[in-house]
Amino acid sequence: MARLAFRTGLRWKVSLAIACVGALIATSLSLVVHNAARASMLDNSRDVMDDRVQAAQRFYESTRRLLFQAKIDDPDLPEQLKEEASRGLRATYLQDNGSGAPEVWASVPVSNGRVLSVHGQFQDRFAVLDELDRVLVVGSLAVVLGGVALGVLIGDQLSRRLRKAAAAARKVAEGDGDIRVRDQIGGRVRDETDELAGAIDSMADALRQRLEAERRVTADIAHELRTPVTGLLTAAELLPPGRPTELVRDRAQAMRTLVEDVLEVARLDGFAERAELEDIALGEFVARRVRMVAPEAKISVVRDAYVTTDPRRLERIIGNLLANAAKHGKPPFEVTVEGRMIRVRDHGTGFPEELLKEGPSRFRTGASDRAGKGHGLGLTIAQGQARVLGARLTFRNAEPTAEGAEGAVAVLWLPDSAPTNTGSFPIIHVPD
Numbered sequence: 001m002a003r004l005a006f007r008t009g010l011r012w013k014v015s016l017a018i019a020c021v022g023a024l025i026a027t028s029l030s031l032v033v034h035n036a037a038r039a040s041m042l043d044n045s046r047d048v049m050d051d052r053v054q055a056a057q058r059f060y061e062s063t064r065r066l067l068f069q070a071k072i073d074d075p076d077l078p079e080q081l082k083e084e085a086s087r088g089l090r091a092t093y094l095q096d097n098g099s100g101a102p103e104v105w106a107s108v109p110v111s112n113g114r115v116l117s118v119h120g121q122f123q124d125r126f127a128v129l130d131e132l133d134r135v136l137v138v139g140s141l142a143v144v145l146g147g148v149a150l151g152v153l154i155g156d157q158l159s160r161r162l163r164k165a166a167a168a169a170r171k172v173a174e175g176d177g178d179i180r181v182r183d184q185i186g187g188r189v190r191d192e193t194d195e196l197a198g199a200i201d202s203m204a205d206a207l208r209q210r211l212e213a214e215r216r217v218t219a220d221i222a223h224e225l226r227t228p229v230t231g232l233l234t235a236a237e238l239l240p241p242g243r244p245t246e247l248v249r250d251r252a253q254a255m256r257t258l259v260e261d262v263l264e265v266a267r268l269d270g271f272a273e274r275a276e277l278e279d280i281a282l283g284e285f286v287a288r289r290v291r292m293v294a295p296e297a298k299i300s301v302v303r304d305a306y307v308t309t310d311p312r313r314l315e316r317i318i319g320n321l322l323a324n325a326a327k328h329g330k331p332p333f334e335v336t337v338e339g340r341m342i343r344v345r346d347h348g349t350g351f352p353e354e355l356l357k358e359g360p361s362r363f364r365t366g367a368s369d370r371a372g373k374g375h376g377l378g379l380t381i382a383q384g385q386a387r388v389l390g391a392r393l394t395f396r397n398a399e400p401t402a403e404g405a406e407g408a409v410a411v412l413w414l415p416d417s418a419p420t421n422t423g424s425f426p427i428i429h430v431p432d
Helices: 010-063 079-086 123-173 181-185 192-237 243-269 282-293 311-328 353-358 378-388
Strands: 091-095 103-109 115-121 278-281 298-303 306-309 334-338 341-345 392-397 408-413
Touching (some): 010 115, 079 091, 079 103, 123 181, 192 243, 278 282, 282 311, 282 334, 311 408, 378 392
Parallel strands (some): 298 334
Antiparallel strands (some): 103 115, 334 341, 341 408
16 A cells, blocks of 8 residues: 655644644643642631631630531541541641532540531632633643744745745756855845755855866867867878778767767857857758758658747757667657657657656767667757757657557757747747
8 A cells, every 4th residue: 555645844844843842831831830729729728727726716615605617526527637636636637529629627626525627618719720720721722823823934934945945956956057045045034044055055156167167178178189080080081992991081080070079068068059040941941951861751740830940050959869869769760840849759669767867968878788879969969959949858758559669759849939039038838
């Protein structure tokens, strides 16, 4: 049976904690006050009955009459008082019957070995104790409710600051280098959330500097390799014809392609690329480019559209997607244009799980059966070029058919408006 995970907000946890502490304190104080008041009332009742029995004793010894409803040798007198009287001592006794006010006895020995006693209940005083209990209950409830309200206010402020910090951290993770978490949470309060925001900002700055340093090193290495690789390719052209010469030329050309790809990735990582926009008929443009790079691919224009985009970068994306399908997939290859959407599909084993979860990664070619088939920069470049166009590039695997056919599906969603024309982030409508 699956376990149900309940997620509660921070403000409710803080409210519950404050309410529990408030209830514990209120209950403890109420018990202390109740017991202290009861003990004080009982002691006062003993003192009153002791005064009465002394007055009744003096009145009896002088007049032989009883006062305060006193009795001589009362048969209901508690045994403890009889024992004290036998020793010639005056005493008081509380008889608690479990409900209402306790009965208070007082006794004193008189002449002829007899015992004078008085007893009674102080109902009016213990009614005050009941009223005090009601006041304590109401006060405890007020403390608990006030604690909940205070906890909601404190927890809501803390939760709101943490949510703002989380939203800003997600923007930083998405590549927005201008976001500062500490500025996003705002406020004059300097607490642990402010320290957390400062730590995230410091970590983001350090990570950004490290990535920039790595990008520069990669770009510098690729730039330095461009000249000797070009010289190597030129020298290979001077070799005499033969199989060894073809191998050298092929490897030199592959190295040159790799160097150019690395330089392109470095430029895309630097966010320095700008789109050169033109108005094009998307269906005609895609059909013409696909026939040039992959004549065997099947082209389908479901609905044409006029878009404003960079034709060179769009051609680069389509070429890389088709090259990836040719390297890692199986024919037939299908290219579909539907409005502003371009879909490229093959019928191979599909994209690896790592790519579907984390996106394209440079120098990672996927499963072991793809070893030796490329250097993993094609999809990385395609995704970077899509970002320059303000487009969205998604990857998924096709659902298996009854014949067992699968395949990898890459979908490019072009924006409704060009980012450089609007000065804002483009709008991309992606259907469910």
